[in-house]
Amino acid sequence: MEVVLTATDPKLGQRGQVIKVSPGYAHNFLIPQNKAKLATASNLKSFEQEKARRVKEEAQAKSHAExxxxxxxxxxxxxxxxxxxxxxxxxxxxxxxxxxxxxxxxxxxxxxxxxxxxxxxxxxxxxxxxxxxxxxxxxxxxxxxxxxx
The missing domain is CATH 3.10.430.100 (Ribosomal protein L9, C-terminal domain)
Structure with a gap:
């Protein structure tokens, strides 16, 4: 089963990364604790938009800091x-x-x-x-x- 990580986990990967896990692990642990969401097209699209927004904000913060x-x-x-x-x-x-x-x-x-x-x-x-x-x-x-x- 593929899920998208909503939080960085040292054992699983970075936030926004798509990983394969067993269905039981996803349904019983990752999803209830908001550590992952199902890797649907809409979830993937929203993570890509959020990632683009974060990159833009980081670039603005860096230019302000410079x-x-x-x-x-x-x-x-x-x-x-x-x-x-x-x-x-x-x-x-x-x-x-x-x-x-x-x-x-x-x-x-x-x-x-x-x-x-x-x-x-x-x-x-x-x-x-x-x-x-x-x-x-x-x-x-x-x-x-x-x-x-």
Whole structure:
């Protein structure tokens, strides 16, 4: 019996793939758990349309991410912080601070996309990797400077 997978399964295959399974396995397990549908012409057509739509959306997301990456790569972000004795920061510069600094520049990224190994606790220049898309990562030049009173 042929079925179309509605979810990716490591043992069976990728979503949208047509596979042959025993009728009992299909009717008793795959179909009731919404892991597969019968491989009818209408189901195959709907999966092809969905696949084309997903490919188009992915291409749009990637082009949008490339535009953001271009903006970030040409940017030098400066964050002003309060410091105490010996130029030690009060607190630390975190992904939240970097996200807010980018938002002021008109660039929207998620905190989870900004990769700091640990919060920044000293003044200076840093290179911060920002993963905008699974295939696109860019390095942001970050300056942490003393706030003027």
């Amino acid at each position: 535009a953001i990456a271009e903006k970030i790569s040409g940017l030098s972000l400066t964050i002003e912080v309060l410091v105490g004795e010996a130029e030690k920061l009060f607190g630390a510069v975190t992904t939240q601070d970097i996200q807010e600094g980018l938002a002021v520049q008109g660039i929207r990224v998620e905190k989870k996309d900004i990769h700091l190994e640990e919060p920044i606790k000293k003044l200076g220049a840093y290179t911060v990797p920002v993963k905008i898309h699974p295939e696109i990562q860019v390095k942001l030049k970050l300056w942490v400077v003393k706030k003027k009173n």
